[in-house]
Amino acid sequence: MRSGPILLALCGALTAGCSGLQDGPCRTRNFENLPYLVCTFDAGEDDIRLFLRDESGAPFGQFDRVANHVAAQGGSLIFAMNAGMYHDDRRPVGLYVEEGETEMGLVRSAGPGNFGMLPNGVFWIDGPRAGVTESLAYAEAFEEGPPRFATQSGPMLVIRGELHPGLNPDGTSLRRRNGVGVSADGRQVHFVISDVPVNFHSFARMFRDGLSTPNALYLDGAISKVYVPALERNETGLDMGPIVGVVVSP
Template sequence: MILKKLFFSSRLILLVFFLSFCAKEESKEQRDTPRIVAFEVNPKKEQVDFYWKNAQGQIYGNAKNLKTQLQKENKKLVFAMNGGMYKKDQSPLGLYIENEKIVSSLVTREKAYGNFYLQPNGVFYINKENNPVICTTKAFKSTKNVKYATQSGPMLVIDGKLHNKFTKGSKSVHIRNGVGVLPNGNLLFAMSKERINFYDFASFFKENGCKNALYLDGFVSRTYLPSKNYKQEDGNFGVMIGVVKTN
């Protein structure tokens, strides 16, 4: 009888553990809303890379070109999104670091036209230990130990609070994409499925527990995420952010 009870208890514990594990895994898929498509990634376990130009110096520009190049390297593009604002020549606007190399310097100018300069703006970076960080431009201290970085603006969430320039019910709506850091240390990428204002878009990150989140770009934004039937491969961007698997 005692053995039967122990056997039953062990099976019950295993069942609870299994269901708990499944719930955690499934939660990645439940972050989507009717207005927003989201993708959660663990940069400690999954390969997150930033891309601008290929080995021949050609700008990737969009997910289609990036996917084609990666296929030649026996790699699979799991996810891609435009990763920040850019100039007319598609060069990064603000700080850009790729594979520890500083391609474009940090912009500290505060007053100018456009969302990039809506203060505070910020920096999204991944260090050499694959820890992701999002901080304001003023809080960004050093490029040492940084593997990837992109600067953009405005910040969406700052220390758990929405950007103070955002207005609830604002009529200024566009397609928008951004990135936040979740309480578990994972990255949360998101793009609106429809035009949305800054307040509602930033609220999505705050409601998911992101203490800091950064706006990446606006109406031109595209997301490549075949696992959710999003295959937007067009565009003509500067920096691209991708999650890659080796075949």
């Protein structure tokens, strides 16, 4: 994992600076006077994975179940967050790929709700790189085969450095929200969750202006939860669908 000095250098490079820095991958951050938790990992060094079902085929649903699963394999779960929208039975709404196996196919059409607010996109991890890619561009980029992990959600928050055109700066829908943005070189992956209700436009600005990510993806709102045992955060509630986590192995 990255050391304190490297994180300090990262914070110095951000356009609005950092506050509440911890000596680890997660830090508290105020942006435009709103508090966020930002957890940053290196796709080439850190073991970022997606989790959906246990060995019996049942959805994990909760962070503790993922942590126990990882521990049984000799590792430690140091971070987790819900990673995309799902149906009542916890099946992903859109594309879901785990260890190269596709469980749900890519949804290309517009539809109801936030997921169908085109353009939506895909967060993916493959080898030493990660990305957030608009859904149709993802289909072209991976037409020869899927990456190791991928989850589709929507809407896109930032698209090639521009905010999603459908986001309203005066939007009155305020929720706790979580999302993911990736640096231009595909190495730095920023997972962000707001610690107070925010609107879409404000949340998207956090990625574009606060973290300088050229592409960022909304993961969810009302059910947004995070797991960071080093910060004594293990948020529970209704069972989730896809979960993204970072594993440390001995």
